[in-house]
Amino acid sequence: MSTATPPSPSPSSGTRPLLRIGTARRFAMAFPSRAALLFAGVLVVLAAPAAVAGAGGGSVCFDRVFSFGDSLTDTGNFLLSVPDDFPDPARNLPYGQTFFGRPSGRYSDGRNLLDFFAEAFGLPYVPPYLGGGDFQNGANFAVGGATALNGSFFRERGVEPTWTPHSLDEQMLWFKKLLPSIASSETEQKEIVSNSLFFVGEVGGNDYNHLIVREKSLDELHEVVPNVVGAISSAITDLINFGAKKLVVPGNFPIGCVPLYLAIFQSQKEDYYEEQTGCIKWLNEFAEYHNRMLQEELEKLRNLHPDVTIIYADYYGAALNIFRAPLQFVVEN
Secondary structure, eight states, X not given: OOOSSSOOOOOOTTOOGGGGTTTHXXXXXXXXXXXXXXXXXXXXXXXXXXXXXHHHTSOOOOSEEEEEOSTTTOSSHHHXXXXXXXXXXXXXXXXXXXXXXXXXXXXXXXXXXXXXXXXXXXXXXXXXXXXXXXXXXXXXXXXXXXXXXXXXXXXXXXXXXXXXXXXXXXXXXXXXXXXXXXXXXXHHHHHHHHTEEEEEOSOSHHHHHHHHTTTOOHHHHHHHHHHHHHHHHHHHHHHHHTTOOEEEEEOOOOGGGOHHHHHHSOOOOTTOBOTTTXXXXXXXHHHHHHHHHHHHHHHHHHHHOTTSEEEEEOHHXXXXXXXXXXXXXXXXX
8 A cells, every 4th residue: 555645654743742752541441431431332332243143054042252452342451551549540530420420440431342242142251360359251351451462562663652551462472371270181172162152353443553553654554564563463363273263353443433543643735634534644544554454464363263253343434424424323311
């Protein structure tokens, strides 16, 4: 994909310096809006069970759900990974108020994507790994602000991580450490894994967010995509080697529609914004590029593992449906 025509992602001179230094981690965790969680959760709940059943040719029946990712599916790991006095907005209302009536460790005012999936499959809400306890119905390894790539990747490129160190590779290590506590023998472990549903993501969006708010160029962002997709592919391959048979892999959202980006990347240039949505074109085009590369990689994995069902979850398309016709999705209280 050519990178010559899109405008530079450098913010205007009015960009707040705070975004470039201390708030990247918090920005990433606050990234999903309540509307995004609502529409994505509802649409995926409706679509995923049928898709999984259709792909496998039988009925949906999972004993466990295991999830990897960031704040879109974190059910408490980030807050459990930091000291009790660590300041974080998710410790207070309005987080959790619309469903749990209290902050629940989720970066949502109620349930998040993983909760809707669990409900759809008739399973308990998936507990955060760092909370300990009973993981007989699965575990959630997702951490708010997490990246697909580890900190050393960013340091090598002159970016000092200010966000959680619990990237996708560490979440995979948590899974490998947990599995023997659920089943002792390798045969039992493979049986459990083969009868579980795995969510690998959404993850990778924060890798780009951390770079975008630090004014990295569009060319630099494009150079990172193969590494992000490669990290996701490596995690999927590891899970398949452990016996996973059904995996859901979401793509990125249309990040050009995010209010914060709309605020800091303002422009008077003609054709800078999408006419129908008012979203920033170059950011959405970049998200589309990531999603295309991810889908191409998933197709390669399907060809390598024809007995494994790998479902791409189109969060981008679901989101655009909302932005293009928001009144169609108004929920009456």
